[in-house]
Amino acid sequence: MILEVKNLCVDAFTHSRRRFPLVQGVSFSLKENHCIGILGESGSGKSLTCKAILGLLGEDFEVRGEVRFKGRNLLELPREERERIRQRELCMVIQSPMTAFNPLFSMKNQMLETLMLALSLETKKATKLILEAFEKVNLREGEEILEKYPHQLSGGMLQRIMIALCIALSPAVIIADEPTTAIDVANQVEVLKEFRRIRELFGTSMIFISHDLSVLSQIADELLVMCQGEVIERGTPKEIIVNPTHKTSQELIGRRLQLIKIFQECLGERPCF
Template sequence: MGTPRKVLQVSGLNVKVTTNQGQLQLLHDLHFDLAEGQILGLVGESGSGKSVTCNTLLQLMNQQTTVEGSIQLSGRELNGLEPKEMRRIRGKEIGFIMQNPMNAFTPVYSIGNQFIETIRTHSRLSKKEAYELAAVSLEKVNLPKPHEILKQYSFQLSGGMLQRVMIAMCMCLKPAVVIADEPTTALDMVNQLQVLRQLEQLRSECGTTILLISHDLSVIAEMADEVMVMQHGKIVEQASVFQLFDHPTNAYTKKLLNARLQLPDPSSKRKLIQMG
């Protein structure tokens, strides 16, 4: 087998924002690639720059922000692209799963209305064809009674259901890259597992590359092929998931790994009880 082709290439990425006190640098000289079918995990504490990285790749930063460097999607430069062109790419070629599903949908329009509009914006399907594709996509993420869900509004669905609706939107458009920003935040364990299964299905069925942003190291350990650790807007360590978890080299990475909740060893507990 040959080397998988690089779908997304980021080099020399710097992000600065203008404030009343002058310019503040948010991201410092980021370099990374995403290969076809790869899941790249991005971890770090709150405020480390994970979401800024995500929004920069999607060209969603505001006018007070300066973005320097290169962001190439299949060889096409995205940095500095006209907003109209970027809107064509966003959703179709780069999918986005937000961390708060309750804020991802407009409450005054039905799920079906928003789903169909998304499909038709990026395809030549008729309204009827888009409706049928939406229903099939909801079935694929194990949502019961898809035709009823399409009639409902976001406030009528749970967070876990809305998260799967977002994944269904991504899957039906078959993007080259999906950026998943904290996709399991605020979900119970059952829904977390379902969402992770859908992401794996998206990768295996569509060959989609996934940038998985999470503070949950167990999710990263389960899903990612490679992991980047971010601190203060810099990538301080990058390695395969096995190398990073078993043999971290950076002091901050070691601190993150040591901060994980450690379950007590049941055998040790039994020994203590017997000794007592």
């Protein structure tokens, strides 16, 4: 296993140091070239779980349990070592591409700085690496893109730029936190296609977070359903779609099927279920 999470718990503290449990007893294992999807409503603990894995939570949170990456418990490593691993081997694609980059700097400035620091590259080599990554996610005219500022690019393009940056870093694991939420349907299809291509080309392992079952069913090998900070159900996408056992899973699937039915009726089609 490349990543093993055992009994992960996250508590938050108020200013008076009162403890509030947010995530309780989350466990899963991620194999090489495997994708785990985490499904749940807003506030279910999906993103919090992944931020705890990466060590991105502040001092007002306490994280317990084990997060073993290539056999090493990340929660026990010094901060500098965790940052090094996060820069090179554990990458995160966040859900809001329009706010992922600093609006005051060009894409070239931001992307080259990241690659030069993480990989200890010179400017010329870092530029070549990111242009090659752009090609792999079908971003043409890469040199022109690098000269632009974030506000000059679409949400779908910015999302693919984040994916390209992950490719350039060649991480062992990519954590994608609702990467299709803030973009239109056409770009959602393209972004999912790029994630599937990454797996095919590089065998990268992934954790894919979403509240959209239809998105996860296209990319995940295994699903975890979360509710109120706990994993309430797990299985393959097919198993959970066909035979959900928990009430929350049933509600999530029921809503999706109802939306499909309404859409088909608007198109004048016969419902498929």
